[in-house]
Amino acid sequence: MSGSPGSLIAVGLQRLRLDPWLFGLLVVLVAFGSMVLYSAGEQSMALVWRQWVRLGVGLAVMLFVAQIPPRLLKAWAPFLFLAALLMLVAVVFFGVGRGAQRWLDLGLLRFQPSEAMKLALPLALAAMLDRKPLPPDWRTVIAAATLIAVPVGLIVIQPDLGTAVLVGLSGACVLFLAGLRWRLILGVSAALAAAAPLIWLNLHEYQQDRIRTFLDPESDPLGEGWNIIQSKIAVGSGGLSGKGWLEGSQSHLEFLPEPHTDFIFSVLAEEFGFIGVVAVLALYVAIILRGMFLAGQCRDAFGRLLAGAMIFMFFVYLAVNVGMVSGALPVVGVPLPLVSYGGTSAVTLLAGFGLVMGLYSRRRFMG
Template sequence: MQTPLLKRLWQFVREPLDGWLMLFLGLVFVLSMLVLYSASNQSFDKIDNKLVYTVLGLVVMWGAARMRPQSIMNFAPPLYALGVLLLLAVHFKGVTVNGSTRWLELGITRIQPSEIMKIALPMMVAWFFQRFELSLRWWHYLVAMALIVIPGGLVLKQPDLGTATLIMAAGFFVLYFAGLSWKVLIGGAVAFAASLPVVWNLMHDYQRKRVLTLIDPMEDPLGAGYHIIQSMIAIGSGGPFGKGWLNGTQTHLDYIPERTTDFIFAVYSEEFGLIGNVILVVLYLLIVSRGLMITARAQTLYGRLMGGTITMSFFVYAFVNMGMVAGILPVVGVPLPLVSYGGTATLTLMLGLGMLMSIGNTRR
């Protein structure tokens, strides 16, 4: 009697989940636990917290995967409104850490509302296009751009250039998948290039210093260039096969800053080398490929827009973090997807992947 019951229970749990995505995510999770254990100086506290948020993320992902995309779509306006209100609350009552006001204290925990907008913003823009699918006009794209700029501007004021860029990039992915003309995209790129002098003057001093440091990190090796220099040394010293798990000298002599969060890729590269990097990149590309396959089979405009946006946003997060740590992009404080230590980011990513599975389940 127990075997059929267990089989039905397993089927109930397994049914909404995409097998291939779960396999790739599981392998990334194993790598993340190994590198976090080393990066945290073998701290079980961080491992325990990572496990807790991963389990919560799996529950959120499973719940989202069981829902129909149309049902999830109905949450877009209230979730977007909540996100904007929380960003306004951060502006007035936020917690300041290292010169940036990005968090809200809720008594039992601290949240970063900008992470919520990473999923709420594309949901809202996709909902908007789905609503007017049969009567799209040029002004609908202007309204969509306003929906993107409002939260993006609030995050910029925190200031958090990296997260603001990722949030607005997710919104523009929706515009692209919704059929925005290439002429408009090229025109926008030209206009942005022309506005760079103005953007430069509007940037904070520390943001301008990050750009200059990218060009020549040795100009200030003990100040603004320290992060990039130490991470590049760690990556290069790993060689083809790495120094071995728990044997990273840059890591355990405390040369790598923020080594459990933004710069965890430097720890991974030093200990697992080029071979380890190739494995991680291949796993990320497999996740992206599976996401694009699900997107291509989506049955509705909303499914195509959200599937493509979630997938490409995941790719951008990984690319920006690796590029930042390797010294080919400015340091903007973007975590490595599913590997870096961080609860809100993990929950947001798992929610997005659950929505992707939901889109794939619709076809089945």
């Protein structure tokens, strides 16, 4: 290795078990994201600082997670899962929050157990499947499906549809990567499609409203449809090159709901246009591809399943959020990963990247 400063940083990062490429891409994303956040948050530098503090916490968690040896992860997986599950049950009885009970009040801080489950579930599944021959036999599949269904069910009744989908998909992703038979995948998909009316009937009214609104936003332009319509107007009016940084009328004149959290992508699209949108999406694609490359390099099935699921979760955040602001998906409260204002998801996602990079860093030494 040469002695240039770049390679010195790279070596340093590798010592910390971080991948320089992935880390660098994440830094670029956060830097650009902070610019958009500054604009979306009414040019409040205080808001940006608060977000950086949270990202700092996330970075610390990422560093810590990356240091945990996979052996320990595998050993702790069942207990971590159980702990997360118990907290989800506790939410049912002691949870707080407006409208939906999602939080546990721990005195010092409020904690969202469903967030922990986003990590604990894939971890537990990967650990379990790692001990079985792959592809998994039907007994293993049923056991895995149960592990997925119980926490997802607990999150659905909170109710928090967005998180339930994310947790469910991260679990399903592990099972899929483990080699779940296509016949089974198609069969379950068909069964879900058949059960859709039943699911619809069991949704809360506000959830039904969101889906109804998604299907026909103009039917209620001042009520439920407002968010989708205003977001589409923001995105569409951005055009090719955008209205310019800090110049988005939709964002700054309060037409856009929650411009600094769930709808921050609309601000980006309005101010930086399609060019900015493509650039940011390309950045995300690079992160995903690098992440998947790292996942493929992990030395055992546990590492590959877990790392793959983490990257996939990152992708789901992105796809659901972008789908939502562009009117392609219903409004579910899923942030734009690492750009939206808010700490919880950023910490979870960075912890996930910590897992990926930690696992990758041990690709040769373990055993």
